[in-house]
Amino acid sequence: MKHPSGCACGIDTHAHVVPENFPAYVGSHLPADWPSMAAAQPCHRSVMISGKVYRTVSDKCWDTGKRLQDLPGMGLALQVVSPMPELLSYWMEAEPAQQLLRFLNEQIAGMVAESGGALAGLGAVPLQDMDLAIRELEHVVQVLGFPGVEIGSNINGVAIGAPAFDPFFEACERLGAAVFVHAIRPAGMDRLVGPPALQQVLAYPGDVGLAAASAITSNLLVRRPKLRIAFSHGGGTLASLLPRLQQGAGVFPALQDTLLQSPVEQARRFFYDTLVFDTPTLRHLVGSFGGSQLMLGTDYPFNFHDRTPVERVEAAGFDADTAAALVHRNAERFLGLSKGIA
Numbered sequence: 573m574k575h576p577s578g579c580a581c582g583i584d585t586h587a588h589v590v591p592e593n594f595p596a597y598v599g600s601h602l603p604a605d606w607p608s609m610a611a612a613q614p615c616h617r618s619v620m621i622s623g624k625v626y627r628t629v630s631d632k633c634w635d636t637g638k639r640l641q642d643l644p645g646m647g648l649a650l651q652v653v654s655p656m657p658e659l660l661s662y663w664m665e666a667e668p669a670q671q672l673l674r675f676l677n678e679q680i681a682g683m684v685a686e687s688g689g690a691l692a693g694l695g696a697v698p699l700q701d702m703d704l705a706i707r708e709l710e711h712v713v714q715v716l717g718f719p720g721v722e723i724g725s726n727i728n729g730v731a732i733g734a735p736a737f738d739p740f741f742e743a744c745e746r747l748g749a750a751v752f753v754h755a756i757r758p759a760g761m762d763r764l765v766g767p768p769a770l771q772q773v774l775a776y777p778g779d780v781g782l783a784a785a786s787a788i789t790s791n792l793l794v795r796r797p798k799l800r801i802a803f804s805h806g807g808g809t810l811a812s813l814l815p816r817l818q819q820g821a822g823v824f825p826a827l828q829d830t831l832l833q834s835p836v837e838q839a840r841r842f843f844y845d846t847l848v849f850d851t852p853t854l855r856h857l858v859g860s861f862g863g864s865q866l867m868l869g870t871d872y873p874f875n876f877h878d879r880t881p882v883e884r885v886e887a888a889g890f891d892a893d894t895a896a897a898l899v900h901r902n903a904e905r906f907l908g909l910s911k912g913i914a
Contacts, residue, residue, distance in 0.1 A: 586869030647882030666701035720750030733786030781809030802843035845869025
């Protein structure tokens with residue numbers, strides 16, 4: 573199936589993988605939250621965590637052939653796949669988590685190898701242990717050849733801008749690894765009224781916005797100027813928080829002293845995906861962050877994904893250069909595919 577506009581050049585930076593099966597735990601004491609699979613309706617399986625169904629997913633999560641059949645109709649030439657965020661497993665003991673994440677990274681590498689160049693991978697690392705995280709990062713980049721990693725918006729409630737994670741970001745900068753920040757176990761769930769799906773719908777953007785804000789208030793890219801970092805879901809609430817942060821920097825001396833570069837300048841150095849389901853919001857993000865910083869994201873193959881990412885960019889009325897930047901050029905820079913990028 574060809575994309576209606578004739579374009580099949582898009583790069584989707586936000587898509588997920590769940591393996592067909594999970595491995596048996598190699599160790600003496602099985603972690604309570606070690607995932608497993610249970611049969612569901614045809615072509616679907618349920619991910620079981622701590623004895624409960626976390627999510628029922630389709631075989632497009634692990635079947636490379638079925639995934640590739642969908643890409644042309646979405647206008648995509650390349651899809652970057654990363655683990656379903658709940659599988660990042662920061663709440664496990666570090667060694668079992670590293671064992672699980674090594675399995676996931678190898679599964680992704682297998683899908684990439686099967687894809688004939690249509691897929692690229694972002695790996696996962698156990699950020700609850702800095703030494704193990706950096707070791708797995710090196711494996712992901714140097715052995716598997718991935719362009720980078722996916723990390724959560726918080727690590728067991730600690731913001732990514734916290735000093736504890738600076739050695740990891742230093743290693744990412746040294747290795748030229750791109751970092752894609754995805755919402756995980758978000759703050760504010762106790763304030764939501766309604767079904768569990770509101771975690772994805774409403775709480776995820778809030779946590780991503782706080783993560784991006786922590787990267788600004790910790791001066792992450794001032795200290796790590798070569799780091800390429802992206803935030804999912806359009807940066808979540810950051811575009812609304814940014815004017816307040818900018819104004820606050822001129823009002824509160826302590827905040828002014830903390831920030832080594834203005835919040836707006838820092839925010840315009842991050843990358844963001846386009847996964848906001850709304851063209852006026854997409855135009856606002858380009859106005860806030862710059863046309864050089866947005867790139868396609870879909871959340872494929874989950875039900876709550878953008879099925880027409882290229883069309884949404886085309887509908888926003890950008891000039892041809894900006895549209896091309898959003899559809900593929902910015903992602904090429906983020907992933908290190910462009911000339912001159914390490």
